Amino acid sequence: MIRRRWVPLLAAVLGLVTATGGASPSGPEPVRGGTCMLGGGVQSAAVEPGLVPVLFVHGMNSDPTMWDEPITGTDRSLEQTVVEDVEGVQTFRFDYRAVALEWVDAEGSGPALAGTLACLARAADRKAVVVAHSLGGLATQFALGRTPVAADGTHPHVAAAITLGTPFTGSQLLAYFQDIREAGAELDAVDGNDAQTQAFDAALTTCAELGLADLRAGRRNRCDVIAVADGPLGTALQPSSDEIGRLPSWPDGVALLPLAGEIETGAALFDPRPPDLPDLIGPGALFRLPTLIRTVEGGVGVGDLAVGLDSARAPDPAVSPLRCRALDAPDDAFLLDCFHRNLQRNPVLAGSVLRTVQAAVQSQLPDPVETVDWTDRSYPMTCSGVSDGPFTAVVAGGSGTGPGDGTHDEYIVEVLAVAVDDLTGDGRSEAVVSLLCAPRNVSPNYFTVELHVHGPGPELLATLVAPPGPGPSEFGIEPRLTGLPSVEDGVITHDVDYWVGADPRAGSSVTLARSWRWNGTTFEVVS
Secondary structure, eight states: OOOOOOOOOOOOSTTOOOOOOOOOOOOOOOOOOOOOBOSTTOBOSOOOTTSEEEEEEOOTTOOGGGGGSBOTTSSOBHHHHHHHHSTTEEEEEEOOGGGTTSOTTSTTTHHHHHHHHHHHHHHHTSOEEEEEETHHHHHHHHHHTOOTTSTTOSGGGEEEEEEESOOTTOOHHHHHHHHHHHHHHHHHHHHTOOHHHHHHHHHHHHHHHHHHHHHHTTSOOTTGGGGGTTSHHHHHTSTTOHHHHTSOOOOTTSEEEEEEEEEEESSSOOOOSOTTSOOOSOGGGGGGGGGTOEEETTEEEOTTSSSOHHHHHTTOGGGOOEEEEEESOGGGGGGSTTSGGGGGGOHHHHHHHHHHHHHHHHHHSOOOGGGSOTTSEEEEEOOTTTSSSOEEEEEETTEEEEEOOSSOSEEEEEEEEEEEEOOSSSSSOEEEEEEEEEETTSOTTOOEEEEEEEOSTTOEEEEEOOOOOSOOBTTOOOOEEEEEEEEETTEEEEEEEEOOBTOOTTOOSEEEEEEEEEOSSSEEEOO
């Protein structure tokens, strides 16, 4: 179905009521397209201008392949669901596994992430959305406070961030391991035998080495969270640590959705250790677990095992959808989709991610061209054949003025008509705005007309002027669009007056209908 809307406006050259003042010309065009570093020495595919970049950031004991794992009960991953269900996005994965066991200020972590976010947003000309798991959320918090990336910082390039199990105030499980170590040391001091402490410390050190080797080799960290207990993160992720305290506060301009997992069990206490962890400690150490446990109706809640509920949903507890799961057998905890490592597979959390990405994309969509007031805005005019060069005209109520030059003191600009149709075949309308340009207080025959094609929204897609034709004119008079354009079936058609030989400016000798069609890159003359 062809959709056309005409807004006939003033077409006379003389006696025009002009407006002065108004908004200043718009700034320079943004850099669009290109490639961006995604960490780990990996470059992205080309960034598509106009699409909202969604950047997935893995956790400390994982890698970008975690985003390939299907959501429970489906055959699609979280990233695939975003791509297929949200129109207008392009997804990317940030890779910082080589420094994943270091604090987020490591060069390949938070600082690199800041640069990636700024690059994606500039290349796409859209604010980015971050989906971050675990430590990736703290790296995002660091990146959003990073000011050396650009004069305006990093956070203006980000519309929203979604975190899954991010330890905003620290990891209770890591605190638990440190408690075990301290308890063992206390017992050894009483017994006069430090063999138990040495064995436990050796196991932690070995896990740290194995975990780092796995991550750097592109494998999953076989020791999981245990690998960080004896490294920099073992200290930095202690509840309310100095490192966490030094992170920048969350910027007001970036929406945050902190998602958390909560595992509930009817058991009063249970051992959260992975099945393959050597039994180096006695059962008495389990009674130090209350740093992780919350009392819930009918039993206890232990967060997602690695991160407690309050830590994962800070700094805004009110916006945390939870996936609670009652356990009959605690040994199943590591298979649940609300266990820390599996949160990206949880269908309830996936739904929250999807809705937040959709909202972030929707908030950045340009207004439909049908809703733009084309009679009240600024236009970059060529005024070809009349002015000495291009200028910006400020139009209000359909008419306005542009600054003078060496030939004329001032230029009058009028919006003659607006036609709306889908010209690029993308299912969205573009607007064709017919603009008249003439010097003030000059012969009424001395003017030109140009077409501005806008879309999506008010973005200028092309400026069309009369194409070459019969000629030349002995007086150098350029061809001129005459009348009003016709827009139908994706084709713009306009009559063009041509001056041939000694034709005076007051009367051209040839009028031809000329047409333009979008070829995927630009509008080309087709007749």
